Amino acid sequence: MPPRDPAIASWGTLSGASLTSDRRANCSGGQLDAATMSGSYVVVFQVYVALPLRARELFGAQAGMVTGAMLAVSALAAITGQLKLTTWAKQRMDGPRAIICGLLVMGVAFLPLLPGP
Known part of the structure; x- marks a missing residue:
């Protein structure tokens, strides 16, 4: 068997601990990050999926124009x-708190769309 490259041999340890134990120690934080980002994507993609469907229900033939205007306003608001x-x-906030507040605001923004016509 050829000798192992020292750089590759060091991949098995990080800060004196094994890669597996480091992964287990960071797993809960990684799962929280993944859940937060998944929730964020669900809320953001509502603009592209659910809102046009709701616009079709409310505005009928005008839905395309309403959806286009809504997406334009959304883009301008994001840019400005x-x-x-x-x-x-x-x-005013640390990173995790800012993310949580931002996700709550994004979620609350969809509440007016819940009541039916």
Whole structure:
């Protein structure tokens, strides 16, 4: 068997602990991150899936124009407000709290769409 490259041999340890134990120690944080990002994507993609469907129910033939206007307003709001909002949040909150607050605001924004016509 050829001698192992020292760089490859060191892959099995990180900070003196095995790779497996490090993964187990960080697993809960990784799962929380994955759940948070999954929730974020579900909320964000509602703009592209559920809102156009609701627009079709409410506006019929005008749904395409309403959906286009809604997406344009969404893009403009993101472009104009994102940097200012990020700067404001960075000055007042730590990262995890800012993410949680942002996800709550995104979720609450969809509440007006729940009642039927």
